[in-house]
Each structure stands twice: as C-alpha cells, then as structure tokens.
Amino acid sequence: MRILYLNHYAGSPKHGMEYRPYYLSREWLKSGDKVNILAASFSHLRQNNPRDLPGLFGEEEIDGIIYSWYATPKYAGNGIKRVLNIFAYLFQVWNMSRFFVNKWTPDVVIASSTYPLDIYPARFIAKHAKARLIFEVHDLWPLTPVEVGGMSPRHPWIWLLQKAENFAYKVSDAVVSMLPCAKEHMVAHGMAPEKFHYVPNGIVVSEWENATATLPDEHAALIERLKSEGRFLVGYAGGHGLANALQELLKAADWLRDAPVSFVLVGDGPDKMALEQMARDLGLDHVHFLPAVSKAAVPALLSRMDALFIGWRKLPIYRFGINPNKLFDYMMSARPVIHSVDAGNDSVREADAGLSVAAEDPAAIAEAVRQLMAMTPEDRQRLGENGKRYVLENHDYRVLAKRFQKLFKANAAK
Structure with a gap:
C-alpha cells in the first residue's frame, strides 16, 4: 500500500x-x-x-x-x-x-x-x-x-x-x-x-523496555533528598498550562501541608511562572518545580514517584472523551494515578489503575492522596500494574x- x-x-x-x-x-x-x-x-x-x-x-x-x-x-x-x-x-x-x-x-x-x-x-x-x-x-x-x-x-x-x-x-x-x-x-x-x-x-513499548536515560542531576538530587526524608512523592510531568488544572493540585497541596507528602511538578509551559508564584504565596514548601526532561528520561522520572497526577478542567467538550498520551506514559510506569476528570471516558477507572475524582475539586484530590498514602505498597503496586497491563493491551x-x-x-x- x-x-x-x-x-x-x-x-x-x-x-x-x-x-x-x-x-x-x-x-x-x-x-x-x-x-x-x-x-x-x-x-x-x-x-x-x-x-x-x-x-x-x-x-x-x-x-x-x-x-x-x-x-x-x-x-x-x-x-x-x-x-x-x-x-x-x-x-x-x-x-x-x-x-x-x-x-x-x-x-x-x-x-x-x-x-x-x-x-x-x-x-x-x-x-x-x-x-x-x-x-x-x-x-x-x-x-x-x-x-x-x-x-x-x-x-x-x-x-x-x-x-x-x-x-x-x-x-x-x-x-x-x-x-x-x-x-x-x-x-x-x-x-x-x-x-x-x-x-x-x-505508546511505543520498546521505548520503555529499552529505556536507559538517567535523570538530570538536579532532578535526581531533589528526589533522592525527598525520599531520604520519608516523603510520599506525587509527581506531575507535562505542560504547565491552563488546561492541565495544576492550580487545583496546588490547592490540594495546601490541604496536605502537614502530611509527609511532596509534590514534584516537572515541565514547562505558559503558566509555570504563575504557578510558582501561587506556591510561594501559599507557602507551599512541599511543592517543587523542575525543568522538563527529555522524552527518553520520562520512564526514569515517573518510576521514582509514589503516585502521579493528571487533571482536567471542567469543560463540556470532554463529554466526547479524552485521549492523553501523558496518561498512557503514567500507566506504563506502573504507578497509581490520581485522575481529576469529568469526561465521557476514564481509562484510570476502566483499568482500576488508581483513583478518579471530580474535575476542579481540590478537596477530592487531597483525599485521593491520603487514600493512596494509607494503602500498603503492595496495593499501590497492584493498581500500577493494572494500568500497565491495560495500556499494553489497548494502546x-x-x-x-x-x-x-x-x-x-x-x-x-x-
């Protein structure tokens, strides 16, 4: 052909x-x-x-x-x-x-x-x-x-x-x-x-199976420090724009300032400076911003997190469904996903790959973080493996x- x-x-x-x-x-x-x-x-x-x-x-x-x-x-x-x-x-x-x-x-x-x-x-x-x-x-x-x-x-x-x-x-x-x-x-x-x-x-399975790229020193050092302090790491990797609902994640972080959890946001975008200012204004010392990493280093980054966040705005257009590459990368990392969404489909719920909550609901996002922190590592791993299996079968x-x-x-x- x-x-x-x-x-x-x-x-x-x-x-x-x-x-x-x-x-x-x-x-x-x-x-x-x-x-x-x-x-x-x-x-x-x-x-x-x-x-x-x-x-x-x-x-x-x-x-x-x-x-x-x-x-x-x-x-x-x-x-x-x-x-x-x-x-x-x-x-x-x-x-x-x-x-x-x-x-x-x-x-x-x-x-x-x-x-x-x-x-x-x-x-x-x-x-x-x-x-x-x-x-x-x-x-x-x-x-x-x-x-x-x-x-x-x-x-x-x-x-x-x-x-x-x-x-x-x-x-x-x-x-x-x-x-x-x-x-x-x-x-x-x-x-x-x-x-x-x-x-x-x-996704391209070989990019995950053959992934050898390491994290930049800045990223590796921060993650290592937070891990040594016993912090539960919630990660986000991708664009920092209005569509990604990261303001809601920061509001959720405000609800969790006394919990042993840290939020690591990796990437760039038009709203990154505003998000960094919002974190400073709220005094969110447990929220960390890092530069974007290469596509080859994404597996190394996601695998170091305890959970991953993806959020959406509450928009009627999503009634027709969503299809984000970022979510499939998350699921391939075998880490549980917190999915803040109101849409015609929800791969996280379908795959039993994490916790799905309403879009633009910081309290619900914070509660999902608490629930994952309360789970055993084995239960979180089960959710992560569900997601990986789902992507391999369907994406x-x-x-x-x-x-x-x-x-x-x-x-x-x-």
Missing part, C-alpha cells in the same frame, strides 16, 4: 511532537507499506522545526518515512498568523496535488490535521487516484474553538470549518476518531454510523497500527 498522510503538525523523534503519524507510519513500513507525510514547516508543537528548505518545498526521509515539508510562516497563539500558516500549507498541498495523483499514486489518503480543511485537497487526490479516503479526527473542530475558545458559531472562520467537517464525514470512506464518545456528534453532522472507527493514541502502537491497516485493506477488497 502507498499511503499519503496529510498532517499539518506531524513530527518525529528528530523534530518533536506530534509523534502519532511517525509511530503509525513506522509500523506500517514493517508490513511493506510506503508512507509519505505532508506537513507544514512550522508547528507550535515541535521543539525543532525543519530549516533551510530549498524554496517552498523540501523533502527528507526519516526512518524510511518520506516527509514532504511545505514552507509556512511562523506564528504564536491562535490569531491571524496561525490562520495564515494553515492556508499557506493548504495552498501548497493543492499545488502539489496533481503530482501525487499522477506520480506517487497513493492507495490510501489520510486527512489528519486537527482542523478539517485538509479534507479538500485530500479528497481531490483520493478521487483522482482512486484511493481510499480516511478522515482522522484529533479534536472536534469547529466545536472546540467554540466551546473552549469562546468563538461565536456565526464567525466566518467557524462557518468555514463547519462546512469542511460536514463534507469530510460525507465523502470519507472511513472516519478514525481518537475520541471514543464522538460517534453521535459525527452522525449528527452527516457521517454514516458504519464509518466510525476508534483508534486512540498509544500499543503495534496493535493500533494493525487496527488502522484493516481500513486500508477494505479498499483492496472493493
């Missing part, structure tokens, strides 16, 4: 997030498939964006995967510059569409750029190449900008995105959703029910890639 994968924000181990297109493609290559990923040269998600393109287009091969990079302007935030970045990418993919029809001739075309506008060039290529068209949904746009970003449903940008989403559900041969509870919404917008397929995010990219491939083979049977 020749697979053309349109993903504006696609990354790689060389560039950083997002990793899903790379990991799926790498598995497909093992089956003899060929993959060409079409991506923008600039993404706010990547740590390293491609540089020095020879004009408006550049191509490189990464672990057997062809990456076609399209020159796009830089942006910050969600303003007009990001919109210009999107249209620069789409315009150039349109310009190259006949090349892919006539020269590359894919068997499968995947439209997967979060925003649904890439369905138009993807449909053109798939139709003229007689390829199967798959629409891959990360987030529900334009519903997310409306419900989370506060944009008016009557805004021209939202109207344009809505037309594209409806068109995608109508013309795609299959719809792959990373959100487990989104089927009803998609059907309401024109998708035939049988098109729906749930393929969540995942191994080797399993997910094969599930995706079944949709490719459906085309061959036509």
Whole structure:
C-alpha cells in the first residue's frame, strides 16, 4: 500500500511532537507499506522545526518515512498568523496535488490535521487516484474553538470549518476518531454510523523496555533528598498550562501541608511562572518545580514517584472523551494515578489503575492522596500494574497500527 498522510503538525523523534503519524507510519513500513507525510514547516508543537528548505518545498526521509515539508510562516497563539500558516500549507498541498495523483499514486489518503480543511485537497487526490479516503479526527473542530475558545458559531472562520467537517464525514470512506464518545456528534453532522472507527493514541513499548536515560542531576538530587526524608512523592510531568488544572493540585497541596507528602511538578509551559508564584504565596514548601526532561528520561522520572497526577478542567467538550498520551506514559510506569476528570471516558477507572475524582475539586484530590498514602505498597503496586497491563493491551502502537491497516485493506477488497 502507498499511503499519503496529510498532517499539518506531524513530527518525529528528530523534530518533536506530534509523534502519532511517525509511530503509525513506522509500523506500517514493517508490513511493506510506503508512507509519505505532508506537513507544514512550522508547528507550535515541535521543539525543532525543519530549516533551510530549498524554496517552498523540501523533502527528507526519516526512518524510511518520506516527509514532504511545505514552507509556512511562523506564528504564536491562535490569531491571524496561525490562520495564515494553515492556508499557506493548504495552498501548497493543492499545488502539489496533481503530482501525487499522477506520480506517487497513493492507495490510501489520510486527512489528519486537527482542523478539517485538509479534507479538500485530500479528497481531490483520493478521487483522482482512486484511493481510499480516511478522515482522522484529533479534536472536534469547529466545536472546540467554540466551546473552549469562546468563538461565536456565526464567525466566518467557524462557518468555514463547519462546512469542511460536514463534507469530510460525507465523502470519507472511513472516519478514525481518537475520541471514543464522538460517534453521535459525527452522525449528527452527516457521517454514516458504519464509518466510525476508534483508534486512540498509544505508546511505543520498546521505548520503555529499552529505556536507559538517567535523570538530570538536579532532578535526581531533589528526589533522592525527598525520599531520604520519608516523603510520599506525587509527581506531575507535562505542560504547565491552563488546561492541565495544576492550580487545583496546588490547592490540594495546601490541604496536605502537614502530611509527609511532596509534590514534584516537572515541565514547562505558559503558566509555570504563575504557578510558582501561587506556591510561594501559599507557602507551599512541599511543592517543587523542575525543568522538563527529555522524552527518553520520562520512564526514569515517573518510576521514582509514589503516585502521579493528571487533571482536567471542567469543560463540556470532554463529554466526547479524552485521549492523553501523558496518561498512557503514567500507566506504563506502573504507578497509581490520581485522575481529576469529568469526561465521557476514564481509562484510570476502566483499568482500576488508581483513583478518579471530580474535575476542579481540590478537596477530592487531597483525599485521593491520603487514600493512596494509607494503602500498603503492595496495593499501590497492584493498581500500577493494572494500568500497565491495560495500556499494553489497548494502546500499543503495534496493535493500533494493525487496527488502522484493516481500513486500508477494505479498499483492496472493493
């Protein structure tokens, strides 16, 4: 199979997030498939964006995967510059569409750029190449900008995105959703029910089995000191932004200032300075902030914690489900998870991998910490092992890639 994968924000181990297109493609290559990923040269998600393109287009091969990079302007935030970045990418993919029809001739075309506008060039290529068209949904746009970003449903940008989403559900041969509870919404917008397929995010087992990276000295020294003092360590690793509900974790820490527990928050993000100031204002000496660690060092970090925290804001959009990579990393570490969430699904509860409490409820978070501290190490280990087993069974990219491939083979049977 020749697979053309349109993903504006696609990354790689060389560039950083997002990793899903790379990991799926790498598995497909093992089956003899060929993959060409079409991506923008600039993404706010990547740590390293491609540089020095020879004009408006550049191509490189990464672990057997062809990456076609399209020159796009830089942006910050969600303003007009990001919109210009999107249209620069789409315009150039349109310009190259006949090349892919006539020269590359894919068997499968995947439209997967979060925003649904890439369905138009993807449909053109798939139709003229007689390829199967798959629409891959990360987030529900334009519903997310409306419900989370506060944009008016009557805004021209939202109207344009809505037309594209409806068109995608109508013309795609299959719809792959990373959100487990989104089927009803998609059907309401024109998708035939049988098109729906749930393929969540995942983990690469070998990255955990072969993990040898050690922690930076600063991190190792703090953890060692806290352990020697007999502290119960609650860890968080990831972005420090509004969506992560870390303010609620600090409020919970305020409830636990007299308990032998310490909170270790590792990462960076737009709200980190405000969170550090909040901890100082509350006098939370048992809350510690550390810089982000490399992806390779995440297993070493998480395994040193006694429990791990992940939180969410109380937002209606989560009724369609959540699918965070960070949670799967947590569960792979075999540590119990405190999950503060109100959503359509809850992997921690399903797996019996920790304690789930309501979103934005510091008292409930504090009580969950107390409950885990009161458990025996064996009981906490049982919860952790439940989570690891659940991820291996349901979120191994080797399993997910094969599930995706079944949709490719459906085309061959036509």
